[in-house]
Amino acid sequence: MQRHLTFLCISIVFLSTACSTKSRINSALENWAEENQASALIYIHYQDEIEILQTFVGNEAVTPPLPNQSVQLASLTKPVVNHILNSDPQPDVxxxxxxxxxxxxxxxxxxxxxxxxxxxxxxxxxxxxxxxxxxxxxxxxxxxxxxxxxxxxxxxxxxxxxxxxxxxxxxxxxxxxxxxHRPLHHLADSLIGTEPGSVSYTTEIDQYMWSGEGWVVDDANYNSRFSSGGLCASMNDLIKLSQLQMDSANEYYGSLPSASNAFYRNPENDLTIILLSPMGVQNLNSIPALIQKIKSELTGAEPELPKRKVTLNPMSELSDSIEIERNLKHWSEVVLSGSGYEIYDALSSSFKMGSIDINDPTWAAIAQLRQEHPDFEPAGFRYVEENPVGLEVWFTSSDESHIAFRWIRSDEKSKPDNLFILPDDMEFMGESF
Known part of the structure; x- marks a missing residue:
């Protein structure tokens, strides 16, 4: 009798711990949606303890997808293509x-x-x-x-x-x-095991971009991004894909003016996190931070982050004949001397019309950096090839703090439409990094 009682107590403690962890994760997801005014469908699988498939609405203008509705994958197209590349050819090939x-x-x-x-x-x-x-x-x-x-x-x-x-x-x-001898999207259906037509080049819901005055439906066609970022699929499709990649470690982030997505798989602790948001979340930094928060809640300890090592080109090598480089050089100069409004104004003239908000407190926080950190100055620039791709300038100071500003654009021909900020060894906007 005593042994049965002990087993029952252990089971109750285990279930209680799992419920408590799930509650904290749900709170983190709700806070993220509210703070970023974001709507998203999120899936989390952790061993046999936690499984969450839930929508979070932080923006009444944007309806998150249902699990079976296709959305723009952006760079989440790449794990689909990689799965096809690594699959055995079918018998008729x-x-x-x-x-x-x-x-x-x-x-x-x-x-x-x-x-x-x-x-x-x-x-x-x-x-x-x-x-x-x-x-x-x-x-x-x-x-x-x-x-x-x-x-x-x-x-x-x-x-x-x-x-x-x-x-x-x-x-x-x-x-x-x-x-x-098959189109890529049909091939994806066959090798992932999804219903015919599940993977396509067409979304099944409206996706939204920020216009400067509000959220509007993005009517752009992104299928020309093809195998680098043009496919559309549903959460159910990506869950199937993650189950086929149980032994593969993957981490992808995909963004478009009207899509903000993440696909994370860690086989060591059997953790999968997939996030699909049919909108251009304005603070893209918040998505990797959310993934990190979920990982921390589930593993019980904050993983140590390796020091970021980057190779920079001198600012003098920014070319005046290339528009984005010329604009980045000018904006970096404004950061050193301008007010929050002037920093916004220089950025706004370089970005897609309406893609950034004049009322965002980020501009004042950037202007404050040169007062808070001695000898604050640009250290160099680089083109970033990992997601989100873009052109990045790094600022350093004599107190060994650093911050990078990455200008993100949907393709090589367009103007930037999002700003990715990466603080390192500093406090920025009330948070320590």
Whole structure:
């Protein structure tokens, strides 16, 4: 009798702990939605203890998706493509290997370019190629128009250094379609096991972007992002994908003017977190911070974050002939001398119209940095290839605190539409980093 009683007590404690943890996570999610005026559908799976699939509404203008409704994946397209790349060919597929097909596509770009360069991101290809136009035929197959390409591919140097490239992901997608004789989205349905038509290039709900005066439906078509960020799928589809990748560690963040998403999978502690928000959350920093908060609640300890190591280019190398570099240089100068309004004004003239809010307290907080930190000045800039991709300037001070400002844009041709702020060893807007 005593042994049964002991087992019962342990079970009650276990259930109580799980319920308490789930309650704290729900509170964290509700706080995040309210603080960021964000609406999202969130899925969390942790071992056999916690499973959450719930919508959180912090913005009455935006309705989060249901689990079976497709939304823009943005860069969450990449784990879908990677799964296809790593899947065994189906029985009806020709014996021609993916490497051979990819070699063929690569050779058309540059005779020295091969599949290994593309797979390892050592192709020397730029992140985006100007005028690289993806179109789709009546059967849904993608085609790359090379007639209008202005990039001089003779200048690329394969097998040099790692350099992420969306254009390389386009080559992946084209090669997969050639190899399997199926459009990419149909291929995703087959290899993930989703219902036919679940993965597509079409959303099933309205997605919203900030116009400066309010939230408006984004009517832009993003399918030309193809295998680098053009697919649409539902939460149910991504849950199936995560279950197929139980032994793979993945962390992806995807953003568009009207989409803010995250896909996190850690096989060591059997933790999956997926977030889909059909809106351009204005503080993108809050999403990785939320993932970190959830991880901390579940594991019971804050993981140690490695020191950020970056290689910067001198500010003098910013080119006046490249609009985004010229604007970043000017804005960095305003940060050193301007008021909060002047910092906003210089940023607003460089960003998409209406993409930032004049009433955001961030501008005053940035202006305050030079008073709070001695010898505050720009240390250099870099192009960032991991998500969210963009052009980034770092500021440092003699008290060894640092902060980076990343200008994010949806594609190479457009103006920036979001600002990603990364404080390091400093307090910013009331929080310590």
């Amino acid at each position: 020709d014996l021609l290997s993916l490497s051979a097909v990819l070699d063929n596509h690569a050779h058309q770009i540059h005779p020295a370019l091969n599949s290994l360069h593309v797979k390892t991101m050592t192709s020397g290809l730029p992140r985006d190629v100007e005028n690289a136009k993806i179109t789709f035929d009546e059967n849904g197959f993608a085609h790359l128009s090379t007639d209008s390409l202005t990039w001089d591919f003779s200048e690329i140097e394969p097998e040099t250094t790692y350099q992420y490239s969306n254009f390389a992901y386009h080559l992946f997608g084209l090669a997969l379609e050639s190899m399997h």
